[in-house]
Amino acid sequence: MLPLLRPLLFLLLSAxxxxxxxxxxxxxxxxxxxEAIAGEPVPDVAFFRIHQWLxxxxxxxxxxxxxxEPYLVTLRHRCFGLTKETALRFVEYQxxxxxxxxxxxxxxxxxDGRTCRLSSIRPLxxxxxxxxxxxxxxxxxxxxxxxxxxxxxxxxxxxxxxPLRPEGIAVPDQGVTLAARVDEQGRVREVSVxxxxxxxxxxxxxxxxxxxxxxxxxxxxxxxxxxxxxIDVEFDSx
Numbered sequence: 001m002l003p004l005l006r007p008l009l010f011l012l013l014s015a016x017x018x019x020x021x022x023x024x025x026x027x028x029x030x031x032x033x034x035e036a037i038a039g040e041p042v043p044d045v046a047f048f049r050i051h052q053w054l055x056x057x058x059x060x061x062x063x064x065x066x067x068x069e070p071y072l073v074t075l076r077h078r079c080f081g082l083t084k085e086t087a088l089r090f091v092e093y094q095x096x097x098x099x100x101x102x103x104x105x106x107x108x109x110x111x112d113g114r115t116c117r118l119s120s121i122r123p124l125x126x127x128x129x130x131x132x133x134x135x136x137x138x139x140x141x142x143x144x145x146x147x148x149x150x151x152x153x154x155x156x157x158x159x160x161x162x163p164l165r166p167e168g169i170a171v172p173d174q175g176v177t178l179a180a181r182v183d184e185q186g187r188v189r190e191v192s193v194x195x196x197x198x199x200x201x202x203x204x205x206x207x208x209x210x211x212x213x214x215x216x217x218x219x220x221x222x223x224x225x226x227x228x229x230x231i232d233v234e235f236d237s238x
Contacts, residue, residue, distance in 0.1 A: 024059035038072040038122035044102040070124040079116035155215040163209035166201045176206040186215040206233040
């Protein structure tokens with residue numbers, strides 16, 4: 001009886017093993033060069049916004065959470081389509097100024113709704129990224145030279161009711177600049193804050209309003225690359 005139980009016990013323990021043991025396969029090529037200059041893993045890192053990002057392959061990417069604050073981020077499993085993404089989003093990236101990227105908890109959100117969970121976060125030395133020679137610096141330089149890979153289009157709004165100013169909040173000196181991802185029918189699918197007004201409630205009201213806007217229909221020349229619209233939002237004081 002005992003010999004029969006051993007295989008069953010092994011299968012049960014394997015099923016109960018923590019998911020955190022998963023990770024990418026051994027690094028080769030470009031990812032191996034990044035890992036060679038990466039520091040020790042950190043459990044999490046706070047940031048205001050993502051300044052830049054570079055997909056290395058479908059298992060890893062480099063994030064600049066500040067102009068001089070790059071990190072190597074690896075994923076638990078292969079993230080199919082990561083290298084074709086034109087904008088980077090995280091499931092927990094929702095509150096400007098209070099974002100926190102967590103190893104083994106945060107997830108990359110792809111444009112089609114799929115998510116890829118993080119495995120590790122390791123700081124990178126920015127000086128090494130800028131160094132000459134056969135290093136990842138060439139890839140980093142290419143990304144910095146083209147800071148925004150999103151494709152923007154001058155789509156005209158057909159329904160754009162301005163947001164109401166939240167009660168008790170004075171109109172700030174500057175408005176809110178947003179970026180909206182618009183589908184072929186002109187519906188807004190995603191909104192991000194490009195420039196804050198300085199008042200979180202105003203920013204939230206602007207984002208909520210633009211989610212209900214409609215733009216002219218369009219035909220994307222490259223279906224795999226979503227179309228974005230940049231919007232300067234003015235508030236209705238009534």
